[in-house]
Amino acid sequence: MNILSLRNVVKRYEKHTAVNDVSFDIPKGKIFGMLGPNGAGKTSLIRMITSITKADEGKILIDGEPLNAMHPMQIGYLPEERGLYKKMKVGEQLLYLARLKGLTQKDARNKLNGWLEKFEITDWWNKKVGELSKGMQQKVQFIACVVHDPKLMILDEPFSGLDPINTNLIKDEIYEMNKNGTSIIFSTHRMEQVEQICEEIVLMNQGKVVLEGNVKNIKNDFRDDKFELEFDGQFPSDMLGDSFEILKDDAISCVIQAKEGHDSNELLRGLMDKNIKINSFKEVLPSLNDIFIKKVGESNE
């Protein structure tokens, strides 16, 4: 079952097509990465999913149902550009935002108390948002986004502007919510974050999906015969000949690129022939960043 299905979704603005015939599925209970550079159409897509705008063409299904007026209550959205009422107190503000998501005063109060305790910020209730630091405001914003227990959470660049401690705090919360069954869409242009967090991704560029699937599978598909070696002794650079190229070489390890038609066995055999003691040997899979650059290069051509 898919929490979200997009079918041939199109969003046009005056002079350009922000989302151009996009289709993909997001399975329930997954942390799903939506990747792409700025202007790829991620935010336009999110705005359609959150009912802020409407698709010009195509269908958006939440949990199998076409998008309707009740869905926004089941979605939690942390926008990239975030803001709060500066002059309002943290407590009042969170209550207000929670009640706009359909919670009763009492439920909202209880849930908020739980979250404030969890983040150890119960004493912020009567503080004005303007008095908090930017990182602190992000925590408040995160609570506003999750307080109504959404079944789908959309996080647009959730870690931008957070220090490492708060990044980890939020990351842990994301994992925990996911463990409790919340599906999560994680939109970012920072590829390395996705590799750590997401199981499945979709890669967008210029309004189109260029790549989608399981992160591991994608990486395997894009393996490019790079190997990392650790060994004792001097590296016999003469033995490589034209078949291999050293990409990186330092005291501990080196990265070697096998050229077209040559493989790891050939490399190992050669090294063993020279009696070099190999401590470790592993394939270096390309980073999503590399894959992205490769893919976008192709789609731009």
Added chain:
Amino acid sequence: MSKVNLIIGREYWTRVKTKTFLLTTFLAPIAIALFYAVLIFFMTRGSDKTKNITIIDKAGLAEKIEMKKNNLVFDLSNESLVQLKEKYKAGDIDGIIELPPLDSTQDKYNIVYHADKALALDESSAIEKMFSKPIRDYKMTAFGFEQSQLDKIDTDIEISPQTVNETEKELSSITGLVSSGVGFIVGTVLFFVIMIFGSQVMRGVNEEKLNRIVEVLISSVKPIQLMLGKVIGIGLVGLTQFGIWAILGSVISIGALAFFGLDAGMADPAANEMAAEAMANPEIKSKMAEILKELSTINWGLIIPLYFVYFLLGYMMYASVFAAVGAAAGDDVNEAQALTTVVMVPLAAAFYIAISAAQSPDSTLAVWSSIIPISAPVVMPVRLASGPPAWEIILSVVLCALFVVFMIWLASRIYRVGIMMYGKKASFKELAKWIAYRD
């Protein structure tokens, strides 16, 4: 609907609970009252230091004039000018008036005032006034009129309007004056209220756009709900403030009446004297009574609810446009100002028409602009006290209501696009496109 209520609640309470609201609500009337008090104080006070002026009367007018006028105390003397000048130098008197002999053939009469310090404006006009009637009487007598004829020469002219249809309410000579006064006050208040609270709506919307909270809000509620919630919430703040002012105003005026009326001895003697003087003057007393009577003949039971109806219509009409402007404008102050003119020009025009309508409530301009929705909410209330025909009021309310619906629709079209549009300059051409945008 419950979400709109939530938004209204936030807009209302976050404003009403601030210190600024308390300050403006309670200090603004005090400030205005103080301003008028100071103004009246300086205007009525004029010259207060007693001046002893000696008159050398060569005209024989002395017995016909009062010997005391405001701060001026007069004294007749047979001494010569030279002697009096010595007295002046010694500081015994403050000035010398020399009245030359009268000549009925001259149309100019030159009174000489000897002193080193000129008379204040109010003092010289008091002196001129004091002598004008005796001199006229003198001349008339010289022309052969009898004293008994002179007594009858002054005529008090008054135009008393009479209704043609017996069903119309009785008119009096000051009906027009009183209804103009009421209309003028109401028109001014409505103009300022619409402008002040309308621009609060604009600032509120613009703040939400610029601090980007709108993105979170719009993912929970529809843009039009957000817009209406804000417009209504701030409108209620305005009503609250006026409610408090109305209550405060009546409490204070009742209190003041009780204080000055019943406890006269305690009040400032000077003010008391003035009030007593005014009340003793039968002319002022009867005018006051007439004004009060005239005020009581106005159909307040009908007119006050209509004031509120027009406030609501006018406020909704303009505040929704203000909301659209706030949504369209970015953080560029000039841009916001250029857009604000769209609202301010018709509103200011309506206000000027309203002022002229206070003077002539049945002019063609006043009638039409009290029916055309853009100006009606400010102009019609001005005319109400003078009793315009019922069909004009009904037509005007209906047209305004329809126009309000149209303006809310139009504004919400601009609002929903503008609120999410960053970094794009909102030209009027651009705005026209936004109206046509699909969601």
